[in-house]
Amino acid sequence: MAPKMERFEMRIDEDLLARIDAWSGEQDDRPVRAEAVRRLIDLGLSAGSQRAVRFSDGEKMLILMMGDLYKHLKLKDGESDPGFLAKVIYGGHYWAPKWDMQGVFHDHVDDPEEVRHVVDVLDMWMFMEEAYASFSAADKKKLVAEVGPWADHVKFPGFDGNNEGDQLGIARFLIEDMGRFQKFKGRDLNSHHPTEERYRRMVRQFTPMRETLIGHGLSARQMVELLK
Structure with missing residues (x-):
């Protein structure tokens, strides 16, 4: 039974x-305007769907060619499965990749603001750890006296794995996969307690200090201001 159709009017600018x-005009059957608009709407809605993936015709050909190469070279134990994707394409099972390959077909994208925040935090703690390592015993004792016991050993705690998973993931990717901030390489970086509010306050204080740190590190007084 054909779906019920309704008349719909809309205004469109000339551009x-x-x-x-x-x-x-680029389509093989050159649809009239009304049909072209209907198809474009359908394409847009399909592309925005979180329930299925979509491949362009070119991507489909590449996937099928990759499957042929896998067979010819007798490759096994690869991280991808072109044979599975070929079945998805031939059968129209575009919902399946999001079920079977969740590590690839997902909708998560790192927030650029979160990335900037994590970079600022890592940069700040690099300076803090380097400064603390250079302090004299007297400076370290003074730091504890003014800040409290948690300043007894200044070390980047990381981000909370339960409540700040995105930030923790960004930090680990920057350090372990991109080779940045190598001072923190190999650390767990899970603070096991919320840090965001404290870090944002610290970064606000550190930002004007950062501009003056040319040829020298943080002073004991600046460390007190950051850690209090």
Whole structure:
């Protein structure tokens, strides 16, 4: 049974109309405007769906060719399975990759603001740890006296794995996979307690200090201001 159709009117500016006509002209059957708009809406809704993946015709050909190469070279135990993806394409099972390959087909994207925050935090703690290592015993004793016991050993605690998982993941990727901030390489970086509010306050204080740290590190007084 054919789906019920409803008449729908809309106003489109000349530029968008020209783009629709251009797209229509690139299709093999050159659909009329109304049909072109309907198809474009369907494509847009499908592309925005979180329940299924979509491959362009070119991507489909590459996947199928990759499957042929795997067979020819008799490759096994690869991280991808072109044979599975070929079945997805032939059968139209575009929901399946998000079920079977969740590490690849997911909708998570790191927030650029979160990335900047993590970079600022790592940069700040690099300076703090380097400064603490250079302090005299008297400076370290003074730091504890003014800040408290937690300043007895200044070391980057990391981010909370339970409540700050995105930040923890970004930090680990920067350090372990991108080779940045190598002072923290090999550390667990799970603080096991929330840190965001404290770190944001510390970064606000550190930012103007950072501009003056040319040829020298943080002073004991600056460390007190950051840790209090």
